[in-house]
Amino acid sequence: MWLISQPNSVILEVKADPNSIGQECLEKVCEKLEIGAESDYFGLRVNSGSGPGRWLNLRNPLDPHRIPGGRLDLRVKFWVPPHLLINEPTRHQFYLHAKLDLTEGRLVVADWEVARRIxxxxxxxxxxxxxxxxxxMHIYEECDKIGPQGEKPEDHIEKIIDYHCEIAGMRESQAEYRVLKEISNLESFGEELFFCKSVNETNNAHNLYNHLLYHRPQAEEPRARESDQEIDGGATVGCLASGQTGSGCGCRLSTCVGVGPHGIVVYRPACNGEQEIGVEKQSIPYTAIHRAQPLRRFFQLSYVTADGHEAPLHVKMAKAGQAAALYRAVTEKHAFYCCETVRSDVTEQFIRDLKGTIASIFNDSSTLGRRYVFDIRRTCREVHDRARRAAHALAHAHAHAHAHEPRPRRRSSAGNEHKEFRSRSRSGGGETLACRVCMDNAMDTVFLPCRHVVCCGECAPRCNRCPLCRSEIENSMHIFLPVEYQKMNNSIMVK
Structure with missing residues (x-):
């Protein structure tokens, strides 16, 4: 029995075979939550009790000895903008995780107006x-960490109430969508941080992002970097703490590496007494990375600079496991966001334990003790296309089942008979072009921006989302189909 915790602290119980892999456990959880078509966005995280934990490799067997208490956390592993999410339950899970990151300070909002809207x-x-x-007020207090660091304006709560009153009548799903839309514009959206030193009360994501916002007005151009950069994560870094000589912002931050949808960012806080920042951050896009590998406690990277020269970057982490986790995050996020498909050299990369190494001496094809390094299966484009096809197939199955349900024939007046006859003539005497909601009138309305034609003019105003792709409807427009599309069985009914 495995206990899977959602971002809202609701725990699900999942039964899995002793020899099952993590992917089977995740699929059972996603099936319960009705997010199976988009399960590739999610992952299972092992909560170590101190620090952010580690991602479970879903392609390897579940090991109870490495998972304390058999408890795992369901979390979003790959963040995408909300308009790419097809199903409503998936958007809800994204919202729960976004709220958790906002309230716990892993997502920092730099503007007070944006914070109040969120x-x-x-x-x-x-x-x-x-x-x-x-x-x-209990919700406002729960969201106390959302916004810039420092003293809040006196009218902070009053403006939140004003915003809240302005959006009266907004549906729950639409409000959740707006939250995801706001955070997708943040600079740190989808970024996973790897600190060189252990995460604690002062060395964490909330203090790091607030530190950068605090120094941004004073920050100047970064200093010239050496050609061979080696960052020692074990050294004492950060701003001057309170109680020391000189003035500083008082934080104690270590160097860390952020891995996001577009590349990696090296954060190196180094403030002097005048609150001037030396090197704020260094961004390296995925297109510039030549090679990357972990070597014990070092994460080694080779990239191409803006001048066209190849430069190395070595980051010394506190533990060897952190360097391996950083290497895995860089490889998986690059494959997910930037590649058309996952290459075989990524999916087939594995290591062996001692028993597997001994067995491979006699049989190189032996799978004993084999543990895969990466568990990514699909890219962002493939996940979106797969979910869209699944939604289309489900909508088509529902429409097909509804079309073959026997409906009693109604006795209608002359006006209704004319309306029914006109509906049949528009659909060509069949149901190929019939409205997928009422199955009576002909389809004559297009939804925007998805541009699907599935409803008639009477049913379209009652739809908040497209019945086919489930995307939010911003506008609708009446259309006129050509005469040749009204033909059915090579005939046109004419009164």
Missing amino acids: IAYIAQAETGDCDPDVPP
């Missing part, structure tokens, strides 16, 4: 319309 959307999704006399 808090208002969260309150609307959690409690509905705002009552100005009794606002949901």
Whole structure:
């Protein structure tokens, strides 16, 4: 029995065979949550109790000895903008994880107006319309960390209430979508941080991002970097702490590497007494990376600079496992966001334990003790196309089942008979072009921006989302089909 914790602390119990792999456990969880078509966005995380934990390799067998208490966390592993998510349950899980990262400080909002909008959307999704006399203060207090670091403006709560009142009537799903839309514009969206030193009360993502925002007005051009960069994560780095000579912002941060959708970012806080920053951050896109590999505690990277020269970058982590995890994150995120498909040299890369190494001496094809390094199966494009095809097949199956249900013939007046006859003549005497909602009138309305034609003019105003792709409808437009599309069985009914 495995206990899977969702971002809202709801725990699911999953039964798995002793020799099953992590992918089977994830698929059972996603089946319960109805997100199976887009399960590739998610992963299972082992909570170590101290620090952010580690991602479970889903292609390897579940090892109870390496998972404390058999507890795992369901988390979003690959972040994408909300308009790429096809199913509503998937957007809801993304929202739960986004709210958790916002309230715990792993996502930092630099602007007060944006922070207030996000808090208002969260309150609307959690409690509905705002009552100005009794606002949901418990939600506002829960979102206390959302926003820039420092003292909050005096009218902070009043403006949140004003925003909350302005969006009265907004549906829960729409409010969750707006939260995801706001965070997708953040600079740190989808970025996973790997600190060289252990994560603690001062050395964490919240303090790092706030440190960069604090120094951004004073920051100048980065200093010239050496051609051979070696970053020792075990050294004392960061700003001057309180109590020391000189002035500083008081944080104690280590160098860390952020791995995001577009590349890696090396953060090196190094402030002096005048609060001037030396090297704020160094961005290296995936297209510039030549090679990367872990070597014990070092993560070694070779990349091409803007001048066209190849430069190395060595980052010394606190443990060898952290260097291996950083290498895995760089490889998997690059394959997911930038590649058309996952290459075989990524899917087939594996290591062996001692027994497997001994067995491979006599039989190189032996699978004993084999443990895969990466567990990525599909790229971002492939996941989106797979989910879209699954949604289309489901909608088609529902429409087909509904079309073959026997419907009693209604006695209608002359006006209704004319309307029914006109509907049949528009569809050519068949149901090929019939509205997929009422199955009576002909399809004559296109939804925007998805541009699907599935409804008639009477049913279209009642749809909030496209019945075919489930995307949000921003506008609709009446269309006129050509006469040749009204033909059915080479005939046209004419009155």
